[in-house]
Amino acid sequence: MEFAPKIETVGLNLHYGDFHALQDVNIKIPAQNITAMIGPSGCGKSTLLRCFNRMNDLIEHTRVEGGIIIDEHDILKPEADLISIRRKVGMVFQRPNVFDLSIYNNLRFGLRIHRMLNKRDEVMEAIEHGLEHVGLWQELKDKLKKSALTLTLEQQQRLCIARVLILKPEIILLDEPCSALDPVSTLKIEDLLRVLKHEYTLVIVTHNMQQAARVSDYTGFMYLGKLIEFGNTKQVFTNPMEKLTENYISGRFG
Template identity: 75%
Template sequence: MDKAVIETIRLNLYYGDFLALEEVNIRIHRHRITAIIGPSGCGKSTLLRCFNRMNDLVESTKVEGQILIEGEDILSDKMDLISLRKKVGMVFQRPNVFNLSIYDNLRFGLRIHRMMSEKKKIDEAVQNALEHVGLWDELKDRLKKNARTLSLEQQQRLCIARVIILKPDIVLLDEPCSTLDPVSTLKIEELLRILKRDYTIVIVTHNMQQAARVSDETAFMHLGKLIEFAGTAEIFSNPKEKLTENYISGRFG
């Protein structure tokens, strides 16, 4: 059980000259929800984006150290980004569905990875993914409708479905509820608890209650450093570091 799915070893990340992550060592475990919290600009999203190498898109980024996913160094030049991103899916802050039908949104990933060609298999996968995120019953009769006509919560669920239809191992979520109302937020959290049976989940959030409610382990970051990383209950009831305590008690951030 102690085997980490994601492990970083002395991870440094620079944007140009700016040191955005400093000496980050973290071990994220299988089938758990790990929350990363911290004040704005602390590097939590940056760390999350390291795990599927989305930081590569920023031209002046430089990364040092190691990131192992299931033992494989994903920073190596030989790493195939396409299969990495298939294995490590990502859900963004805004529900960014494609301007396509619900069905085509889900089919997009299958198509680019040439995963299935038979219509029956694709239909099955679509149904599976939608059932998984609790959308099938509401949407089964209108799969051809444009995904942008859905409510924000439904769109965010669809984004999660679009990731899990590719059968990833890890799902990264970058403040997935920040544009949702409280009720929708709770529903998404409920969904995450169900999903953790099949996936390893890492969620970045600026909402401490959310971290407390949904996660098994919590990492607190500040100014690019990982300050404390422990079981969620422990972090919130008995933090070891002064900074952590100040943050969770609302004294800054």
């Protein structure tokens, strides 16, 4: 695979106390593609994802070794600016985590924190653009003052994605973004991800292998903290190189 990686880990090891959660992970994630991480529960896929914006810093007794290079900068270096990393690397979670605020204020929240855009019309423009991007503008443009909690789960998840997009990130991490959604909403979110990949680098963690197959361009299979196989999704799902991968994707274990 020849591509300039957007994210690259070099000998990445992570310990939660005594537990060796990531073991010498070397992965290159291509820009403007969707990369899926799959593997059984506890294999380290979410831990790896959380490394990419240093969310693991929040967990006590975590020790990280190795390098995580994003655009040629090692984000594990002490001088790395955490705020700018988190702006550049947005994250969407399993359950839509909208705030108990209006739709408008949900979207404005991040702008305020990052001290971006103060003028009202600029904010409005960013909000319109964000909602347009996730296919919500037409539905919600007259309801921006309504509470975000009145939206359906799918709309809430779209709103969460819009909230990330507004901050103009380059990478979007998605941790099981559809597991709280019904199958139809899931397929709609997948269509949205396919649109977003033209502008952003997406990394999605999913326990739903079929989703990884449907939506991603590259797939990484993890098992017991190790990256077992990484490759083109077509190849991984039709002719994997590792027996372990084949056994997992064909449902023989996990």
